[in-house]
Amino acid sequence: MTAPADRHSWLVLALLLVLAALPLLAPGYYVQFATKILLMGIAAMALNLVVGFGGLVSLCHGAFFGLAGYVLALTAPRYDPAALWWSLPFAVAAVALVALVIGALSLRTRGLYFIMVTLAFGEMLFYLFQDAGFAGGSDGTFIHYKPELAVAGLTLVDLEAPAQFFWLVLALAAGVILLLRHLLAAPFGRALRAARDNERRARALGFPIYRLQLGAFVLSGALTALAGYFAAAQFGFVAPQMLGWHLSAILLVMVVLGGLRTVAGPLLGAAALMGLEEVLKLATEHWKLVEGLAIIGIVLVSPAGLRRLATAAFGASASGGEHLAAPPRSTAEDTTATDRSIRHA
Template sequence: MRGLIDLRTGVLIAAVIIAAVALPLFVPTYYVQFASKVLIMGVLAMALNLVVGYGGLVSLCHAALFGLGGYALALLSPKYDAVSFWWSFPAAVALSGIAALVIGALALRTRGIYFIMVTLAFGEMLFFGVHDSKFAGGSDGAFIYNKPSIMIGSWAVLDLDKPLTFYFVILALTVAVVAFLSRLVSSPFGRVLKASRENERRARALGFPVFRVRLTAFIISGMIAGAAGYFSAAQFGFVAPQMLGWHLSATILVMVLIGGMHSVAGPLVGAMILIGLEESLKGLTEHWKLIEGIIVIGIVLAMPSGARRLLDMILGSTDRSSDAKPTAEPGHG
């Protein structure tokens, strides 16, 4: 039975990847760009889910880490020339990672509602720091006139100005993030992270370095969020303080809840559902937010485990929301 489920999962994953690769052949350019936006937000949602779903830590500062990645690209880009991807992308990811290190080192000393409030406070500090800074464009934001260049010598490897090329780059990033996070959460590191979510005191009593594991997960999550922010800024050619606001953090958290917190790719599905709803309802009524809210409430009530429950039903597997006990060797920290 287990082998049959694994086979079905493999077939489903292959079908999804084939469909994603073939998508540009059947839809206009607008929808290719829309799909790129969905994938970028899905990467951000998966980054948040690493600390929320697997670490049990509700963060409201991930939009700030996302925005830092975008602002890094804006500040590093010359006004009338393209910045090199090879060094601007690592710089943006590193900036978000450093910010996550500072925030996590302080916020992880708190628990529960206090952790939420501390991350919210840091997020708002970064928001107003950008909002009130003239070098970053202030409340008006900043434009990025040219997308990053991916070149080897004088040879342009990829042209991100082409929507199709940009889409495949984002698709590759999404697949890489899903593969990386899947490997991470199934490793001894991931099992310790889940154990700290289930029972922190017991994990500490067993000798697991809970603080260090959680901080590492928070930094990894922040770096992935920064990568998503970098490509979001590249796609739209514009950054604004709203990228760092708590409203976006709350929206991403809703994507995680809709998709399923105990699934790596679940938040990606949640992003597709939420952004798809928004796109569909905007053209129908000016009160689309009200209808969207009602639909989201209905989805959460009907599927408390998120969209991943549908996958369990398709594959014929049982709900494994509670993770296995960790088998990693105890450490010190």
């Protein structure tokens, strides 16, 4: 088993560095769109910690994403911006706590049950906010001001300015890549992957599987919350749909598109899927039909093909520009191991 810290995530980091020049070159719309991609990418990378490296298919990460936005909306003062210093840690901690409870219950199950149980608990949060009176119910609620990042009255980053918002999110994405790389190379990550590849053996070796997986689940939830917090701040609005499981499924598509075994791949998956959606929306009113068919088509290609396809797609575009997704090593062997682990998980 090779370390997941492949060259590929360095390439993505380099790409992010280049991308930092975007606000100087492109109009505001593209900067905001890139911000959205980065936020979804962070959530997808966070989800991949559980799916790709933990072998656990979770369908409640959309709820974590939306919940963080709701925490921001509910804790922000009505006529003033919220202070990022405390509202962000509070939102992340709140979601981590929820993830702890959901994870503790869901991890009692495996395989199909895990998928269904995470889906059900995620939807529980959806219905809670949909039916609740305290957060605008099904209409959702506005966040009138972006959070304020200031020390002693001095604004460090002005989030009302799209360019600064973008740079902050860009830095976060880079930070998440580095953190995940570090974690996965550490004993924690190695043990997590061991449990994915052969749970019985890992257990026999004395790894505390349950605690490892719960730790990964909570961390993954917290990082998803980070993305959800800023996404809500960017939209200036939260609604129950942002908690729904369709978002979880979309994040899974991004993960698979980008590569299950890579740290930064899901970020590229997010860019690919959101780019595709944008193009389809321009082309046809029924873009979801095409997107659905595209997802089915991608899945129908052989198991290894999911990644081969992503590599081919990025590889084709990379010939002209950056090498976005350098083919991961030992494709076939790697992928069959993923299949096996997910099926057996």
